[in-house]
Amino acid sequence: xxxxxxxxxxxxxxxxxxxxxxxxxRGYNIESLAVGHTETKGISRMTIVVEGDDRAxxxxxxxxxxxxxxxxxxxxxxxxSVGRELALIKxxxxxxxxxxxxxxxxxxxRAKILDIGDQSLIIExxxxxxxxxxxxxxxxxxxxxxxxxxxxVTLARGLKVVSLPKxxxx
Numbered sequence: 001x002x003x004x005x006x007x008x009x010x011x012x013x014x015x016x017x018x019x020x021x022x023x024x025x026r027g028y029n030i031e032s033l034a035v036g037h038t039e040t041k042g043i044s045r046m047t048i049v050v051e052g053d054d055r056a057x058x059x060x061x062x063x064x065x066x067x068x069x070x071x072x073x074x075x076x077x078x079x080x081s082v083g084r085e086l087a088l089i090k091x092x093x094x095x096x097x098x099x100x101x102x103x104x105x106x107x108x109x110r111a112k113i114l115d116i117g118d119q120s121l122i123i124e125x126x127x128x129x130x131x132x133x134x135x136x137x138x139x140x141x142x143x144x145x146x147x148x149x150x151x152x153v154t155l156a157r158g159l160k161v162v163s164l165p166k167x168x169x170x
Contacts, residue, residue: 002031003057004083004154007046007064008038008072015069019046022063028052032085034151043071049152076154083154087132088114089123092143102142109135120145 009015016035023030032049050057057075064073076083093099099121106113106123109131115122125135129152136147 001053002049002051002078004076004078004081004152005046005048005050005057005061005064006072006074006076006154007048007070009044009046010069010071011037011042011044012069015044016046018067018069019048019064022060022067023048023050026056026060028056028060032151034153036153047151047153074156076156080158081154081156083128083152084126085129085132085152086124086126086150087136088146088148089125089136089139089144090146091121091123091139092145093117093119093121094143098142102139105135105138111135 007019009019020030020033028050030048030050032047034047035044037043038045050060052060061073061075064070091102093102102121102123103113109125109127111123111125113121114124123135123139125132132149136144
């Protein structure tokens with residue numbers, strides 16, 4: 001089963017390596033990882049997607065909570081959260097017909113063309129992982145030159161918040 005884990009951490013050198021090492025020592029491959037600053041200065045949020053059983057993941061969460069740099073750890077429920085991924089895709093353009101076909105495909109997926117070159121297009125798509133995968137699959141027939149993807153970023157629905165505990169607010 002896939003789990004999306006949100007971790008609030010202190011924004012300091014080595015934190016990412018410590019957390020990734022913890023998953024590695026437990027034999028888990030991190031499928032997706034996104035890290036960025038939060039609304040609180042000095043605090044970053046890591047969103048990690050990993051596949052594993054509930055029991056072993058509970059152990060990882062306990063170990064994460066023991067790390068001095070980890071402030072809050074939450075396993076986000078996929079039914080009560082919203083997650084998205086971003087991809088930039090550079091596609092080869094061989095002919096005016098291919099260009100027209102790609103423009104139509106971009107429109108259907110509600111994606112954007114960010115750059116038009118003589119022989120390539122750079123396309124931006126945002127959405128669930130399956131939407132991004134589908135777009136990449138369809139564009140592959142035209143000749144994908146490069147793909148870069150963010151990790152999944154996720155927020156809990158409603159008023160539920162993965163935020164700093166009251167005593168840790170800075």
